[in-house]
Amino acid sequence: MKKLTLLFIIILLNFSVKAQDGMEAILLSGISDANKLTEAYINPAMKGLIHSMNGGWYHTAKAHKTFGFDVSIGLNASLIPSSEEIFNFSDLGLSSNTTSTSLTGATVAGPNSLEAPINVSTTINGQDVTANYTMPGGIKDDLPLNAMPAPSVQITLGLPQKIDIMLRGVPNVGSDDVKGNLLGVGVKKEITSLFGPIDKLPLHVALLGTYTTMDVTYNLQNDSSIQGTNQEATFNLNAYSVQAIASINFPVVNFYGGIGYSGGNSKFKMKGTYNLEYNTGYPAPNDTVEVEFTDPVNLSFESKGLKTTLGTRISLGFFKLFVDYTIQEYNTITTGIAFSFR
Numbered sequence: 001m002k003k004l005t006l007l008f009i010i011i012l013l014n015f016s017v018k019a020q021d022g023m024e025a026i027l028l029s030g031i032s033d034a035n036k037l038t039e040a041y042i043n044p045a046m047k048g049l050i051h052s053m054n055g056g057w058y059h060t061a062k063a064h065k066t067f068g069f070d071v072s073i074g075l076n077a078s079l080i081p082s083s084e085e086i087f088n089f090s091d092l093g094l095s096s097n098t099t100s101t102s103l104t105g106a107t108v109a110g111p112n113s114l115e116a117p118i119n120v121s122t123t124i125n126g127q128d129v130t131a132n133y134t135m136p137g138g139i140k141d142d143l144p145l146n147a148m149p150a151p152s153v154q155i156t157l158g159l160p161q162k163i164d165i166m167l168r169g170v171p172n173v174g175s176d177d178v179k180g181n182l183l184g185v186g187v188k189k190e191i192t193s194l195f196g197p198i199d200k201l202p203l204h205v206a207l208l209g210t211y212t213t214m215d216v217t218y219n220l221q222n223d224s225s226i227q228g229t230n231q232e233a234t235f236n237l238n239a240y241s242v243q244a245i246a247s248i249n250f251p252v253v254n255f256y257g258g259i260g261y262s263g264g265n266s267k268f269k270m271k272g273t274y275n276l277e278y279n280t281g282y283p284a285p286n287d288t289v290e291v292e293f294t295d296p297v298n299l300s301f302e303s304k305g306l307k308t309t310l311g312t313r314i315s316l317g318f319f320k321l322f323v324d325y326t327i328q329e330y331n332t333i334t335t336g337i338a339f340s341f342r
Contacts, residue, residue: 023041024224024270024274025226026038027296028278029118031293031297033094035297035299037098040092040107041135042268043087044080044107044109045148046266048330049078050264051330052076053184054241055076055332055334056072058206059256059313062204063164063188064164065158067159068157069341071154071155071339072153073153074336075334076149076333079333080330085140086105089103089104089116100117101117106135106137107138109139109143110137111141112140112142115135115137116135124289129280129289130278153168153170154167155167158342162193163188163189164186166185167184168184178219181214186208187208190206204247207244208241208258209240209241211239213239214236215235217233218232220232220270230273231270231273231274232270232271233270234267235266236267237266238266239262239264240264242260244258244259244260245257245309254314254315257309263302263303263305266301267298269298270296276290276292277289278290306328309324309325309326311325311334315340319339322335322336
């Protein structure tokens with residue numbers, strides 16, 4: 001479980017590794033413009049993760065017998081729309097201090113090669129200064145299907161009254177540079193008996209509610225290109241879903257699906273102090289001036305809406321193999337295996 005979580009954290013903060021070539025340098029545009037540029041860059045990742053974390057919670061509507069259980073290992077991949085691969089600088093409402101010779105920039109889901117040059121002209125303590133940097137390219141070439149992935153390990157336990165409790169949990173794990181933890185809970189209540197005679201059929205109906213929270217901290221200080229102290233990036237995600245689900249359970253092949261509502265919010269912050277250096281155009285030693293920013297980036301993201309899922313599961317005794325597709329703002333593919341003991 002820890003290895004899967006570390007893989008997820010590494011993927012999630014792959015764009016932070018590129019910070020040394022662009023993400024931190026964005027601060028040269030000043031706090032207001034830097035927040036706008038950072039938001040445009042990481043927006044697809046923040047929304048995609050919300051949808052990925054809401055996937056893969058079920059592969060049948062049938063409840064376990066009391067104290068029956070299963071363990072599933074899955075991968076949810078939210079497909080990032082092509083329209084989210086680039087952004088237009090003119091749409092961001094940047095100040096006149098920040099300009100670019102390029103009309104567009106790459107988001108984190110965009111092409112690796114699109115690195116837009118940025119020119120900054122501003123005034124510090126009454127003195128005209130300039131700075132230049134390059135926006136980071138995306139990581140599209142490193143993401144299979146250009147999807148934001150989220151692996152999951154889940155334990156489901158059957159309780160009386162045809163209720164299943166689901167748990168996803170990872171304690172704080174990681175390295176000196178990146179640490180993360182995750183907790184997810186779900187409750188499924190089978191209600192097939194409410195529909196009278198259909199409880200004699202292989203059809204099962206249930207209600208499902210889920211909630212996931214995750215925190216990740218990435219240490220920027222060790223490899224930072226900008227002088228400062230206590231530099232780190234933090235990410236927090238909260239995701240939820242409520243669904244009505246159904247499945248047709250045959251001995252070998254099952255078909256399942258659901259319709260419902262899902263959403264969540266995420267926050268991204270850059271904390272610490274950052275000493276930004278600008279050019280004055282004068283000879284040394286007066287060729288630069290320095291400005292210190294503290295906790296300069298604080299962003300919030302939200303995504304919510306209806307979702308519809310269709311999937312199938314192959315049962316080979318206690319071993320299960322499942323795959324499904326969810327239609328929502330960021331369509332999501334889920335695949336995985338499960339070991340079920342009913």
